[in-house]
Amino acid sequence: MSPLDFISLDLPEPVLRGIRDVGFVATTPIQEGTLPLALKGKDVAGGQSQTGTGTTAAFLIAMNTPRSRSSP
DSSP states (O other): OOOOOOOOOOOOOOHHHHHHTTOOOOOHHHHHHHHHHHHTTTOOTOOOEEEEEESHHHHHHHHHHHHHHOOO
């Protein structure tokens, strides 16, 4: 299975720009498994992964996406 491309997550442009600016292109397995659910408002507290696999980025993307959508 290929990694999910961040563009396919329908993220606001400011969030996508931040993702590109840090050099991310495609999701890691933990991001692929949690981001689609988190972006729909689902609880994904059970997601676990090793350090350095994108868990913090997944949290920050999910947290900042609704804020970016509501900003002018």
